[in-house]
Amino acid sequence: MGTSSKDIQKNTDIQQTIYSELGYKSMPFPFTTPAVLEAYGTLVGLDTPPAKTARVLELGATYGGNIISQALYNPEAQFVGIELSQDQVEKGNEIIANAGLTNIELIQSDIGSINENIGTFDYIIAHGVYSWVDDSVKDAMLNIIERHLTDNGLAYVSYNTYPGWHTMEEVRQLMMFANGDAEHLNHKDKVLRGKTIGSIVGSQILKYDNLKDRNSKFLGALRSVMQKDDYYVGHDHLEPNNDPVYFYQFNNHLAKHNLSYVCDVDLTLSMVRSFDSEMADQLEKLSPNNHVGQEQYLDFILDTSFRKSIICKSSHAQAIKYDLGNPDLVNTVPVRTIINAFTYETLFDEEALEMFTNDLVRDTFQSIIKDGGQFNMIEALALVKAANDAANGNDESLEDAVNALYIAMAEHIVRGGLRFLKTPPVKAYYMEGQSFVPKRFTEFVKAIADGGTDYIYGATPYNEAIDDISDEDLMFMEIMNKPKAKSTIIKSIKDKIFSQTHGTPGKNQQAMAEAFYNELTKRMEMLGFLDNKIK
Numbered sequence: 001m002g003t004s005s006k007d008i009q010k011n012t013d014i015q016q017t018i019y020s021e022l023g024y025k026s027m028p029f030p031f032t033t034p035a036v037l038e039a040y041g042t043l044v045g046l047d048t049p050p051a052k053t054a055r056v057l058e059l060g061a062t063y064g065g066n067i068i069s070q071a072l073y074n075p076e077a078q079f080v081g082i083e084l085s086q087d088q089v090e091k092g093n094e095i096i097a098n099a100g101l102t103n104i105e106l107i108q109s110d111i112g113s114i115n116e117n118i119g120t121f122d123y124i125i126a127h128g129v130y131s132w133v134d135d136s137v138k139d140a141m142l143n144i145i146e147r148h149l150t151d152n153g154l155a156y157v158s159y160n161t162y163p164g165w166h167t168m169e170e171v172r173q174l175m176m177f178a179n180g181d182a183e184h185l186n187h188k189d190k191v192l193r194g195k196t197i198g199s200i201v202g203s204q205i206l207k208y209d210n211l212k213d214r215n216s217k218f219l220g221a222l223r224s225v226m227q228k229d230d231y232y233v234g235h236d237h238l239e240p241n242n243d244p245v246y247f248y249q250f251n252n253h254l255a256k257h258n259l260s261y262v263c264d265v266d267l268t269l270s271m272v273r274s275f276d277s278e279m280a281d282q283l284e285k286l287s288p289n290n291h292v293g294q295e296q297y298l299d300f301i302l303d304t305s306f307r308k309s310i311i312c313k314s315s316h317a318q319a320i321k322y323d324l325g326n327p328d329l330v331n332t333v334p335v336r337t338i339i340n341a342f343t344y345e346t347l348f349d350e351e352a353l354e355m356f357t358n359d360l361v362r363d364t365f366q367s368i369i370k371d372g373g374q375f376n377m378i379e380a381l382a383l384v385k386a387a388n389d390a391a392n393g394n395d396e397s398l399e400d401a402v403n404a405l406y407i408a409m410a411e412h413i414v415r416g417g418l419r420f421l422k423t424p425p426v427k428a429y430y431m432e433g434q435s436f437v438p439k440r441f442t443e444f445v446k447a448i449a450d451g452g453t454d455y456i457y458g459a460t461p462y463n464e465a466i467d468d469i470s471d472e473d474l475m476f477m478e479i480m481n482k483p484k485a486k487s488t489i490i491k492s493i494k495d496k497i498f499s500q501t502h503g504t505p506g507k508n509q510q511a512m513a514e515a516f517y518n519e520l521t522k523r524m525e526m527l528g529f530l531d532n533k534i535k
Contacts, residue, residue, distance in 0.1 A: 026065025028459040049122035060129040064092035069459035071104035079104040098447035160244035164305025260317035265308035271325025360401035425461030428530040461528035
C-alpha cells in the first residue's frame with residue numbers, strides 16, 4: 001500500500017521543522033556535477049553527454065545549494081531543481097535572482113507529480129533522498145529517471161546500505177527510544193537529548209573490558225554519530241524515514257524501471273581488482289560474470305554502509321567495461337585511450353611520492369606537483385621522456401616507465417589520488433593588468449553575502465563547499481571588475497579598508513594593502529573567479 005497524502009505532508013512538516021530548528025544549509029557535493037558524471041561514464045566505456053552544455057535535474061534540491069554553484073561555473077548548461085518545500089524553493093529562487101543566474105530554476109513539486117512537460121535531462125541527481133522517503137516515493141524517483149533521462153544520460157542516486165548500516169540502525173533506535181517520551185521537545189533539543197543519552201550508554205559500556213570488546217562495532221558507530229553536526233544527526237537518525245537497503249535490492253529496483261547500475265563514485269567498490277587481485281578472484285568464483293553479485297559480496301566483506309551509485313538506462317548498459325580496474329589490461333590500447341581522455345589534478349603531495357617504485361614516474365609526478373598539479377597524458381608522457389633522457393636511459397627503460405606510468409594512473413584514479421575530468425573547469429591564473437572578475441561571480445558572492453549564506457554555501461569550480469565567503473571578498477571583486485595595474489588595485493584597497501584606520505602609519509598601510517592584494521589574488525584563482533582579457 002502507498003503512503004497517503006496526509007502522511008506525506010506530516011513527514012514533510014517534520015523534515016521542515018528539523019531544517020528550521022537545526023539551522024540547515026544546502027550543501028554542494030563535488031561528485032554530483034555533470035563533469036564528474038561525464039568522466040565516470042567515459043571511464044567505463046560509455047558515450048556520455050557533454051557536460052559543458054548538459055541539462056541537469058536534481059531531485060530534492062532544497063535551497064539549491066548543490067546546483068546553484070554548478071550553474072555559476074557552467075553558464076552553457078541548464079539546471080532544474082525539484083523540491084517539495086515551498087519555503088526552500090522561494091528562498092533558493094531569491095538567491096538565484098539576486099545572483100543574476102538565468103540557467104537555473106527551482107520548482108516546487110513532490111516527486112510523484114512531475115509531468116512530461118519538464119522534458120529530458122542528460123544528468124539526474126538524487127543525493128540524500130532515496131533512503132529517507134517511503135517506498136512509493138522511491139518508486140516515483142526511479143520512474144522519473146526512467147522517463148526523463150536521455151538515452152545516453154547518467155543518473156546519480158545515493159543511499160544508506162546494509163550490512164554496514166545495521167550497526168548505525170542500533171544507534172538510530174537508541175536515539176529514537178531516548179526521545180520516545182519527549183514529544184514536547186523541539187528537534188534541536190531531541191538531538192541534544194539523543195546525544196547525551198548515547199554518551200551515557202557508551203560510557204557504561206567502556207567501564208567493562210568484556211563489554212568494550214564485544215560491542216566495539218557499536219561503540220565505533222556511536223562515537224561517529226556523537227561527533228557529527230546536530231543537523232546531520234537530526235536528519236539521519238530522528239527523521240520519520242531512514243530505510244537502508246542491500247545493494248542487490250537497489251539493483252532489483254533499478255531493473256523494474258529498465259535501469260542499470262554503472263559503478264559507484266567510490267571506484268574501489270566497483271574495481272576491486274585494481275588493489276586486490278586475490279579478493280577479486282574469490283569474488284569471481286562466488287558470482288561468475290555478475291558484477292552486481294560481486295559488489296554485494298564485497299559490501300559484506302567491507303561492511304559498506306553508504307553507496308553513491310551511478311546508473312543508466314538498461315539499453316545503454318551493454319557498453320559498460322571495468323577494464324581500468326584490471327592491471328593486466330591497463331597497457332592495452334582501449335584502456336590507454338580512456339586514460340588519455342582526461343585532464344588530471346593530483347590530490348597527493350610530494351611527501352607521498354615514495355609510493356611510486358619507478359624513479360622516472362616519481363620524477364614525473366614531482367615535476368607535475370611543482371607545476372601546480374594539473375596535467376594531461378601528453379604532458380605526463382613528455383615529462384617521462386625528458387626524465388629518461390636526463391638519466392641517459394634507453395628505449396627499454398622508457399617503455400618500462402611509460403607502462404609504469406599508465407599502471408600508476410589507473411591505480412590512483414581508482415583509489416582517489418587523482419581527480420579526472422573530461423571537461424575540467426577553465427583555470428585562469430592572475431596576471432597583472434589582464435585579469436578581472438566577471439560580473440556573474442561578483443553578483444553571486446553579493447547574493448551570498450547579503451543573506452544567502454544562511455541557506456547555501458559558496459563553492460569552488462569543483463563544487464567543493466566554501467563556508468568563509470566574506471565582505472572582503474566582495475569588496476576585492478568589485479575592485480577587480482576590469483583589468484587594472486597592481487598599483488591602482490592597492491590604492492583602492494587602501495582607500496576602502498585603511499583610510500579610516502586611525503593611528504596606522506602610511507607605510508604600514510602600504511604593506512598591509514600589498515599583503516591583502518597578494519592573498520586575495522591567490523584566493524580568486526582558487527575560487528575560479530578570474531578571467532583574462534588576453535587568452
